[in-house]
Amino acid sequence: MLKLLQQLYKRKVAFAGFVFMVALVLSALLAPWVSGSDPLEINPIERLQSPSASHWFGTDNFGRDTWSRVIYGARMTVITGLGVVIFAIFFGVLFGTLSAYYQGLGLVLMRIVDVMMAFPSLLLALVLVSILNPSVINVIIAVGITYLTTTARIIYSLTLKLREEPFVEAIISAGAGHFRVIARHIIPNLISPIIVQATFIFAFALLQTAALDFLGVGLPPEIPSWGNMLTEARMYITRAPWLLFFPGIMIVLTVLSLNLVGDVLRDRLDPRFQDDVG
């Protein structure tokens, strides 16, 4: 772990990304204290004010404080992002390892995964949310399903390779059951690629949920997420450009940080991984 931080520190830009991520998670956790005011408090007298000492990021059309909303948006980002990551990784690992282990099942499951990959992810999420109705959980499920398939694919090919490793053969011939082999020997060897994959899924999930918000089928509009803020900002594009700027730049910085850190993790944790996903 310490070595990893040293590695990160050597690549200044990636380190900056790491610091940004830590700051983001901290402000998400401590949102009520960091924000300084209520993100939902309506104040018609102070509507559409440009950034100032009392409102760092200005105010929106209801006079709500943009800084506070951006901080609470960070909280929403962490919740949906982690939700998607956990959902996609859990089911991706489950389907991936089982498919590689039981070839008959794998034939069917991987065929379905192949087909799912032909569906553009945003379209799939769009249709799923419209069927499930917009809510935080349903957005997580709809976006998660699209990354479940890619995760299952990667885990599948890695597990196939692991299965042929001498140490796995040795454990099987020593009489270990299937469950034991998968839980104790296959999955621990998949941890590194899973961590790397998680950073990229988080980044894509943020872009995807923001796009869903913008299309009007994402998180319910009363929730202060960055995507919802940008959707509202669209109406005031000439009168209040700062409403368009701050949430947008937050998305960019977050995705950039995740990708930078993800690249370092990939180089550090698993050099083989690069070959497997191209």
Added chain:
Amino acid sequence: MIPTLFISAVIIFSFIHLIPGDPASVMLGEQATPEQVEALKEHLGLNQPLYVQFIRWLGNVLRGDLGQSVFFQEPVTKVIASGAETSLWLASISMALILFLGIPIGMLSAIKYNSFWDQAVSGGAMFAAAVPTFWLGLNLMFVFAVVLGWFPSSGFPSIVESGDFTHLRYLILPAVTLAAPNSALIIRLVRASMLDVMKDDYVRTARAKGLSEWAVNLRHVFRNSLLSIVATLGFTFVALVSGTVVTETVFSLPGIGRLVVQSVLRRDYPVIQGVILVIVLLYLVINLIVDILYTYLDPRVKYDD
């Protein structure tokens, strides 16, 4: 390809039946009378057993009948066709931008590996991949349409109907929006695969026999790295479709992407099913072309059966 198509048909068909409750009343909204709901159910054949519905639907699809739009009261094929012009123009212009900018920039980055240019391009590509499509679109609209007034901010009058090619200026900002994140992907891909090929022995041989740097890079390195670029064409198509949905919504373009979003909001499921079916078909056709190109580009690849 046939099993893939069949499975996608099952998935697309099941969309409508995944809706909790009664699809007909969901589609008609809360104000619908019981008679209207019953009529739509009858019309969509929702009273029949599931397998009968599926076979009937599949039979219709095979005959080119994608059903009737609930909102437009017109055949789905006609509704899709009306958005095709805009989407095709937009996709072709963006694809041209992606290929004619992305490939040369990526090549140059690989040739001038680790130079200032290479680092600037890699940084730029990383940044472009992190920008949400709709946010980029809104910013371009704000700067170039609202503030500078160089381009129209939204809409797209048909070129086919008017014959007026100056209407293409409506598509410049959308095309740039759509091309940016996808060019970033292509640049990174071209760069990575060229760097990969450059390490190979035959590249050293080509250099050793005295070929010019240009000939080595174009005829040997680039040609062989084309394989991995071609292999991702299907993926690029899928990414382009997702981007089109967002871009058309930002710039209010009357294309298939915006049609899908509006159909989702209107719960017009026959249209959604139809569009997704068309997209999956296109994807499979593109992958078929990729396979054919593959055997052409790499004679070692043979598909025997």
